[in-house]
Amino acid sequence: MKYGREKRLTAGASHFIGVMEKCTWCVHRVEKGLLPACVAICPTHTLHFGDLDDPNSEVSKILQKEHWFHLLEEIGTKPRVYYVGGLPPSHSIARTLGVGEKI
Numbered sequence: 001m002k003y004g005r006e007k008r009l010t011a012g013a014s015h016f017i018g019v020m021e022k023c024t025w026c027v028h029r030v031e032k033g034l035l036p037a038c039v040a041i042c043p044t045h046t047l048h049f050g051d052l053d054d055p056n057s058e059v060s061k062i063l064q065k066e067h068w069f070h071l072l073e074e075i076g077t078k079p080r081v082y083y084v085g086g087l088p089p090s091h092s093i094a095r096t097l098g099v100g101e102k103i
């Protein structure tokens with residue numbers, strides 16, 4: 001389904017077989033003031049969504065006090081997903097194998 005002025009593809013229809021798609025941030029829900037579906041139904045409240053431009057938002061406060069990292073930031077995609085706690089997977093692999101070891 002194409003949604004909004006930008007005609008973004010949202011979940012449910014108009015998808016192409018064999019074409020990779022990605023998260024739409026549930027624009028059809030967020031524009032109605034709802035949380036993204038995965039955030040709303042997460043039974044352990046692991047996922048958070050909010051306004052990083054608002055320093056008083058829940059997500060801003062979490063990122064101000066917790067350690068976080070992005071995935072693949074070094075390739076210049078300007079990710080907006082923050083992983084809180086732990087280390088990026090590349091660090092975990094390096095720690096397990098020893099830096100410089102081949103898999």
Ligand code: SF4
Pocket residue numbers: 011022023024025026036037038039
């Ligand atoms: S349910 Fe979550 S992962 Fe799926 S499109 Fe919505 S925000 Fe993205």
